[in-house]
Amino acid sequence: MKLTGVELRRIAMPLVSPFRTSFSTQTSRDILLLRVVTDAGEGWGECVALSDPRYSPEYVDGAADALRRFLIPAIAGEGLDATQVAARLHQFKGHQMAKAALEMGVLDAELRAEGRSLARELGAVSTRVPSGVSVGIMDSIDELLDAVDGYLDEGYVRIKLKIQPGWDIEPVRAVRERFGDDVLLQVDANTAYTLRDARRLAALDAFDLLLIEQPLEEDDIVGHADLARQVQTPICLDESITSAQSAAAAIRLGATSVVNIKPGRVGGYLEARRIHDVCAANGVPVWCGGMLETGLGRAANVALAALPGFTLPGDTSGSGRYYSDDITEPFVLEEGHLAVPTGPGLGVTPREDALRERTTHTEWIAV
Ligand code: OSB
Numbered sequence: 001m002k003l004t005g006v007e008l009r010r011i012a013m014p015l016v017s018p019f020r021t022s023f024s025t026q027t028s029r030d031i032l033l034l035r036v037v038t039d040a041g042e043g044w045g046e047c048v049a050l051s052d053p054r055y056s057p058e059y060v061d062g063a064a065d066a067l068r069r070f071l072i073p074a075i076a077g078e079g080l081d082a083t084q085v086a087a088r089l090h091q092f093k094g095h096q097m098a099k100a101a102l103e104m105g106v107l108d109a110e111l112r113a114e115g116r117s118l119a120r121e122l123g124a125v126s127t128r129v130p131s132g133v134s135v136g137i138m139d140s141i142d143e144l145l146d147a148v149d150g151y152l153d154e155g156y157v158r159i160k161l162k163i164q165p166g167w168d169i170e171p172v173r174a175v176r177e178r179f180g181d182d183v184l185l186q187v188d189a190n191t192a193y194t195l196r197d198a199r200r201l202a203a204l205d206a207f208d209l210l211l212i213e214q215p216l217e218e219d220d221i222v223g224h225a226d227l228a229r230q231v232q233t234p235i236c237l238d239e240s241i242t243s244a245q246s247a248a249a250a251i252r253l254g255a256t257s258v259v260n261i262k263p264g265r266v267g268g269y270l271e272a273r274r275i276h277d278v279c280a281a282n283g284v285p286v287w288c289g290g291m292l293e294t295g296l297g298r299a300a301n302v303a304l305a306a307l308p309g310f311t312l313p314g315d316t317s318g319s320g321r322y323y324s325d326d327i328t329e330p331f332v333l334e335e336g337h338l339a340v341p342t343g344p345g346l347g348v349t350p351r352e353d354a355l356r357e358r359t360t361h362t363e364w365i366a367v
């Protein structure tokens with residue numbers, strides 16, 4: 001395959017309701033899509049970088065700049081193959097989300113041209129995956145209970161509550177009291193705590209949570225290992241895991257006993273599969289995280305989540321969790337699950353009219 005060029009396409013996607021975490025409140029998502037054009041056909045990539053560098057060092061304008069200036073030019077020339085994209089981009093430090101988007105687009109183009117699905121290529125073993133939902137921080141416990149009630153009604157099989165100091169024990173207690181002990185429940189702190197909060201975090205042990213996600217800063221692997229000895233609830237790293245190598249190190253140090261795999265955060269779906277393999281070899285369960293993806297990224301996440309080591313429900317929610325009008329055919333829950341796409345490549349494509357309506361900017365990068 002040979003790259004012809006890449007269209008960088010920015011779209012504005014209003015959220016159905018504000019999404020508040022310990023690091024920001026989002027009301028709309030500014031998303032960078034890549035239309036990768038090759039001599040064998042086109043493919044779509046989605047960059048999961050947020051508008052501001054509050055979750056990770058990347059941000060959407062920075063990702064676009066890295067792509068235009070360094071990453072896209074680096075994969076020009078003969079013999080383009082998705083399995084070699086990461087190696088060609090390795091010379092540039094960081095920028096995992098930008099790299100992941102480019103690899104995703106090349107992979108989609110290649111698989112579409114060959115008529116193979118991403119799920120099959122990655123090694124999927126199931127035809128549907130369970131849907132969990134990430135529930136933001138709210139103004140009141142009542143508002144939170146209403147939101148959780150609605151998600152459970154829709155069929156979500158696992159609830160993840162965003163927490164921060166001052167919004168942790170009470171909301172968890174309230175959800176347990178109202179919905180009972182059978183609900184699969186976990187929390188995500190997005191680095192909002194320090195080791196000095198160990199006793200407060202240990203108080204969550206009373207609520208039989210599946211895991212506590214990323215309580216401490218991303219660089220603090222040793223701190224997470226120390227914390228893991230002071231709390232009973234399993235620690236699950238998100239922000240800290242940026243590669244298969246960092247996953248292996250965190251596991252070896254006892255910093256994480258469950259891993260949230262987000263393809264964008266680790267440089268792509270192929271590295272995500274390697275993390276899955278490292279975790280499986282160590283008996284560490286994994287689940288698929290999310291970054292409020294459109295149907296494109298959602299399709300790829302669902303394919304990944306169908307691998308055998310994904311034994312916990314992921315943040316693989318339906319399109320309607322964030323968007324009233326997705327740019328692809330929406331992903332809809334059926335008995336709490338999403339169907340794994342079977343068509344070539346991602347198995348979904350953007351609807352022309354929806355895409356046009358949401359587009360705020362396009363730029364063609366010829367190589
Ligand atoms: O920490 O998992 C996270 C969204 C944006 C940035 C970070 C995170 C999240 C979520 C939502 O929790 C995941 C999703 O539903 O896509």
Ligand code: MG
Pocket residue numbers: 188190213214238239260289
């Ligand atoms: Mg997280």
